[in-house]
Amino acid sequence: MSPQLRTASLPERVWGALTSLRLTLVLLLMLAGLGLVGTVRPQVFATWWFWAPLGAFTLNLLSCFVKGLPEALRRVRQPLSREAALALPERARLAWPRDRDPRPWLTETLKREVGKVHHANQENTIYYWWERGRFRPLGPYVVHLALLCILGGALVGRWWGLEGQLNLVEGESAQSFHTPEGPRPLDFEVRLDRFQVTYYPNSPMVQEFRSDLTFQKAGEPPVQAVCRVNEPVTFGGLTFYQSRWEKSVRFRVEEGEAAREVEAVVNRVVELPEGRGRFKVLDFEENLVRRMGERVVELGPWAQVVYLPPGGDHPLLLQILKNYPERFPQPGPHRFVLLGRGSKLLSGLQVKHDPGVPWVYLGFVLLLPGFYLAFLRPPERWALVLSRGSKGGWEGRLKGAAPRSQESFTLRLERLREKLQSPPEGQPSGGGGRAGGV
Structure with a gap:
């Protein structure tokens, strides 16, 4: 009579599922599919149905690591004996x-x-x-540990990190920056002393743009630094990245017989005097080019402006051409006349605090000995x-x-x-x- 097979308990079944290779393959396929979707719709990477399988994959790796590491250590601690060698x-x-x-x-x-x-x-x-x-059995688990560090660092940065945007015009200072949750105060002041844009010789292509910054903390001497693309600056636990820059546009704003000149930086709200409303330049082209049939027509300077009337009325979206102002009628009460490009430049700085970065770096460092032990020894x-x-x-x-x-x-x-x-x-x-x- 054959002995009865013992039925696995619920914790044993859960542990077996967490450490199964089948779960690993399913999660990898899910993440690969979501990664492909994310190349078209990047917002996928911020949704729970991307982070849920990523968290499950991290748990799967951790379970396999905990399950297999003791056996790997036992094999490493048992060197080749003479008796075992003679049996070869x-x-x-x-x-x-x-x-x-x-x-x-x-x-x-x-x-x-x-x-x-x-x-x-x-x-x-x-x-x-x-x-x-002899230490080859540790190779796969060093790779597991490296991946856990990388994934753990990404999760730490996602949930406990901080990311925002700081926009400054030359000579302007700020003690806060914008995040998706709202303004975030700084415990120091940052000032944009100078912003420079360098072009390639005889070309309209930008070669470099940089921000000369001064950081001032109460009771401490000022600290000056230069922020370039791929050369971030760290101060006060925050890292500042040079991410973008914007031009400014000059307008003449007319209301009846009154008129005044205003210079506005792209994507920054400008208050009109005497509470006459606000407006923001959404886009600006120094020479708008359009194809009309088989012809290519240069229309000259063009701007897209949204006007926010006082009192919370519906905003107005305006298209303005300098050379053809009558092409797009403006309902009023203001009339915006495009004068051309202004002299101001806006520096866009990305502000980040990511406590998971050291763990990600550690993971990539561990990958090298892990791959060496697993595949080259x-x-x-x-x-x-x-x-x-x-x-x-x-x-x-x-x-x-x-x-x-x-x-x-x-x-x-x-x-x-x-x-x-x-x-x-x-x-x-x-x-x-x-x-x-x-």
Whole structure:
């Protein structure tokens, strides 16, 4: 009568599911699919149905790490013993004539070829044994740990990080910046001393734009720094990245017979005097180009403006052409006349605090030794038994095994057999010898 199989408990079934390779593959396919969707709709990366499988994948990695690491450590702590080495399959036989003693060069040759070698003498027999890739079982778990650091750092940055935008015009100071949740105060003041845009010679393409900043904290001397693209500045626990810049536009705002000139920076709200409302330049082109049939027409300076009337009335979207002001009628009460590009430049700085960055860096550092152990250090075990033959000469039996990388193992076997058979240069060779493979 066969014994009854024990039914796994609920915790055991949950643990088995968390550590299964099937769950890993399903989550990787889900994340790959969401990543493809995210290339078209980047907002996917901010939704729960992206972060949920990412969190589940992190939990899956952690469970596999906890489950497999003790066994890997146990295998690493058990070095190759002489008894285990002698049980390895025989790979080659070596033989030397009576007038040649291989012992003087065997130990040195083995150290030079394979590194650390254990040896022992017993009566007329000498045992050598060694192993390569002993720490290879740790490789996959170092990679697991690296991925956990990277994913954990990303999760920490997502939930406990801070990100916002700071827009400054030359000479302007700020003690707060904008985040999706609203304004965020700074415990210091940041001032844009100078903003520069450099163009390539004889080209309208921008080569570089930079912000010369001054940070001032109460009771401390000011700190000056230059912020460029890919050269962020860190102060007060926050990192400032040069992300964008905007031009300014000059208008003449007419209301009846009254008129005044106003300079507005793109994407910044401008208050009109005496509470006459507000407006913001959404876009500006110094020369708007349109195709009309087979012709390409240059329409000159163009701006798109949204006017916000006082009292909370509906905003008005205006299209303004400098050279053809009558093309787009304006309902009033104000009339905006486009004069051209202004002299002001706005520097857009991205402000970030990401406590997960050190963990991400640590993860990428751990990937290197993890991949090296997992893929470039295949495990090998070897033994050489040296004893006196029946005719008085020395005989050797070369043993070895490798569960992976058979091609590399075969090449090493041929090299060892060649090096062990003959003495190195500079040592007497004595008589001839023979070698045979098994």
